[in-house]
Amino acid sequence: MATPIEAVRWSPDGRAVRIIDQRLLPGEYVERDLRTLDEVVEAIQTLAVRGAPAIGICGAMGLVVCATKHESMDADAFRAALAGDALTIREARPTAVNLSWAVDRLMNVARAVDGPPAAVLSALHDEATRVLDEDRAMCRAIGEHGAALLAEGSRVLTHCNAGALATGGIGAALAPVYVAVERGRRIAVFADETRPLLQGSRLTAWELARAGIPVTVLTDNMAASVMRDGSIDLCIVGADRIAANGDVANKIGTYGVAVLAKHHGIPFYVAAPSSTIDLATATGAGIVIEQRPSHEVTRPFGTPTAPDGASVHNPAFDVTPAELVTAIITERGIHRAPYNFAR
């Protein structure tokens, strides 16, 4: 068994956030330590660290690392600097609710501590560690619940990367696959390459191959034909934000996969920790979709693929309406419509 992937963790001295630099995979495996506000924000915005749960964990730990630099300030100045850093990290990416959820969780802890900066920092460090540990446990539970959906020989199509690289544990969409394989079932995964940044071919295929799980990379435009020829039994994808009605924001192209699955009568599951559910957002219409720079489409990885000056539409995510989702797998179990996540 391969050693577990740790996408985000404390550095050994506990003074930095250690990430796997996902921009370099699959060519190079490099870990980086984030020690400043600029480094944390840049890592999140450039997708060095990515995936909704992982950016939440990185935001929480990153806030602690940044706040440590303000420790010698008086209490009021410390709290003002902490609030400024929290706002900057919170706004680094808008769609995944896990980022604002994790930063807000730390700020609530800071407000509850009536003491000097050192006491606030100690409480924040403990809380950020809890965010990581809880995510690891939620991933495992998602895997246990979701594995029940996978029979011997199941062929799963996934989009983007919602695996270990995207979380603090064994992933969300890939967690059921890892658990089913642990239990001795043979599972095959079809990974959409996921234009324009190729998280499916670069990251999902990398982590599955590393674990010895059969994976076939598809360019995004092949999903329809593999569904029609009977090669796919079910789809499982992750989520960046799930609205109260079950609408799901996830990587651009997810909606298309859901439409295709519906047409071909293939179950379409979403797997996510409950930290991805946003009860304050009633429907997908209220989810802010991040727009990414045009060069990701015109010069992906430095190679020109469209003429300079061509206009580009580059939303990072889309919204899949709840009616296309067969069920949502969280650490609490398998939820089916009508959703009542508040229970």
Ligand code: MRU
């Ligand atoms: O832009 P990215 O790579 O951060 O997008 C990631 C996704 O869309 C994932 O599917 C989602 O965050 C779920 S990760 C468990």
